[in-house]
Amino acid sequence: MKKNIILLLIIFFLTGCSVNYNIKINSDLSVVESAYITESEDFYKSFYKTTKANALNSVLNIYNDFLKEEKYDAKVIPEKGPLVEVEKEYKNIEDYLNTSLLFNDYFDKINYRKEEDKIIIETENFNKNDSENPDRFYAEKVDIAITPSFKVVDSNANKVDEDTNTYHFYLDDKMEDFKIYLVLNTSRKFYANMNTYMIILVSIMCIIISWIAVGLLNKKTKR
Numbered sequence: 001m002k003k004n005i006i007l008l009l010i011i012f013f014l015t016g017c018s019v020n021y022n023i024k025i026n027s028d029l030s031v032v033e034s035a036y037i038t039e040s041e042d043f044y045k046s047f048y049k050t051t052k053a054n055a056l057n058s059v060l061n062i063y064n065d066f067l068k069e070e071k072y073d074a075k076v077i078p079e080k081g082p083l084v085e086v087e088k089e090y091k092n093i094e095d096y097l098n099t100s101l102l103f104n105d106y107f108d109k110i111n112y113r114k115e116e117d118k119i120i121i122e123t124e125n126f127n128k129n130d131s132e133n134p135d136r137f138y139a140e141k142v143d144i145a146i147t148p149s150f151k152v153v154d155s156n157a158n159k160v161d162e163d164t165n166t167y168h169f170y171l172d173d174k175m176e177d178f179k180i181y182l183v184l185n186t187s188r189k190f191y192a193n194m195n196t197y198m199i200i201l202v203s204i205m206c207i208i209i210s211w212i213a214v215g216l217l218n219k220k221t222k223r
Contacts, residue, residue, distance in 0.1 A: 018143075021035045023146045031090040056076045126178045142172070146167045150188060
């Protein structure tokens with residue numbers, strides 16, 4: 001029932017739309033799941049003389065009680081499109097993978113295993129978008145962005161943002177096959193903007209060395 005309730009909301013919003021689906025894996029292995037849903041212009045044509053934000057809110061209000069019951073926070077953000085934000089926190093990664101909307105809707109199987117200090121996540125059996133699969137939530141484009149608090153040692157991500165340690169997996173409604181593969185090293189935490197810190201540190205060291213060199217040169221000149 002839980003999955004079907006959430007699917008009702010997502011199916012209504014996402015037909016012909018796009019979504020940024022974010023997964024943040026914290027250092028204690030808790031997970032924050034958030035989806036940012038953007039609607040197409042065709043969606044708004046069925047709403048007469050109302051703003052886009054009000055149109056989204058009118059749909060969201062239908063499901064608010066169900067969403068709250070399942071501990072989902074959902075709201076319309078007018079200044080960003082507008083768009084709908086749906087968010088939920090999970091106590092651990094196993095709970096997330098077993099109950100999350102995206103993983104259990106798009107894949108028949110999620111392999112999750114620990115090998116010493118590594119965590120390996122791999123999906124199997126992609127449920128493609130077709131008429132024989134009416135319960136799939138439909139979106140033209142999905143950007144799955146996974147941001148772990150640990151170093152990633154292997155993945156099949158389409159794009160990597162090294163500054164934020166975010167791994168992007170791109171999915172669309174024409175794909176016949178799709179999988180996610182990610183290997184985390186839990187003994188190596190990721191520190192944001194480390195490259196920036198290193199550049200600053202090197203710059204400071206260069207200034208100090210230059211200052212010392214100039215001082216020594218001045219002493220020699222005076223002699």
